[in-house]
Amino acid sequence: MADLRLRRSVLYMPGSNQRALDKAKTLPADSLILDLEDAVAPEAKDLAREQVCAAVKGGGYGDREIVIRVNAPQTPWGEEDLKAAIEARPDAILMPKVSSTAVLEAIANRLEALDAPEDIDVWAMIETPAAILNIQHIAKAGSTVPGCRLTCFVLGTNDLAKDTWAQLVKGRAPMMPWIMFALAAARANGLTILDGVFNDIEDVEGCREECRQSRDLGFDGKTLIHPSQIEPANTCFAPSxxxxxxxxxxxxxxxxxxxxxxxxxxxxxxxxxxxxxxxxxxxxxxxxxxxxxxx
Structure with a gap:
């Protein structure tokens, strides 16, 4: 396991915020998701794409893993996001709303058509009820779909709550069956899997508690929305x-x-x-x- 890749703390950074992109170079997060999707308003999409891709090309992030989350292909920004991300050459591209193998087949075809470097992986957001119902097929796509490149699942628990009406309560009991189903599918197919975000950025101890739960459940790490959440994640996902x-x-x-x-x-x-x-x-x-x- 000499090549073990740490993904204890995976921090979302809004692509439209240049200060955040610069600050990320100094933060002790294992991985960074430079976001062109949910964290960016429609009128700022073009600016975010320009800033994120320039930041990735410019480097300075050390050994942090760099991932670009693009907009979905069917949106007005998806195709340009994908082209620009490929040119920037991050470690991975995070695809939103992966609800079936068809999405992964389509992205595999686009990556081939655009001559994407082979060292760019694909991560998949698992954030819809359809994704949970299709999770075994989606997980298997990494080994059955030619050119798929799938290496990681990222749970989108906020979107799952929105679409199912499940409550985001302490302990996450309403979501536990979905969480464990996704985790089992990832492990059965050799994928990394990251837990969803903890929304209350002022409740550091609450974040710590959910990070402990994530580790106990078997996740590789947790996605984060604020630098204050890095230390709880790094600490909880480390063996004592x-x-x-x-x-x-x-x-x-x-x-x-x-x-x-x-x-x-x-x-x-x-x-x-x-x-x-x-x-x-x-x-x-x-x-x-x-x-x-x-x-």
Missing amino acids: GEEVARARKVIEAFDLPENAKRGAIKVDGRMYERQHIGMARRAVSWHEAIAAKGT
Whole structure:
């Protein structure tokens, strides 16, 4: 897991705000989504496209992963967004309203027609009831649709609430079946999956609590809407010192010659099966990647 990519904190930055684009270069977020869609008013779409693409071309973002969220292809701005994003060469392009494999097939065809560099991935917003109902097919598209490039799901919980009338309550019980269905589909198909945003930017502890929930559920990280949410996300998605120490003990115990053929062993009073070795190695690799990053 030497090439582990951290996506604990994935911060949306409005493309129409030049100060925000500049400030993002100094923030300790793992990834940045430079937004041309929801965060930008219709009259500012052209300006946002120009500023975001200039910012990506200009660089200065260090090792932060850079993603451009474009407008949907059927909108007046979608095609120009896609062309400009390809020219700017971010790490990935985030497509909104991916509700079926047809959307991914269409974007794959456009990327091929526009000679998009092969190192640009596609991320998919999962934010409609139709997307949840089609989630298994959408997740499989990464391996079944030629040229699909799909690597990541991003949950759009606000849009899901809008379309279903579900309430955005503490603990998110109304959404939990959809959340876990999307997460299972992502894991079954080797995709990264990021949780939706926490809306109350003044409630840092509430954000921290939801980040803990996200990590417990199995997400890779959380999308954010304000810099104050970066620290809770980075902290909650990092394994604790106790977890890392326990993981190393488990790995070391299974590596002992006398345990080479055992399917299960006891470490500090707890039973561990061989399947736990992978979980332990993941925790250690995660810890080492965070230590190397220094945030």
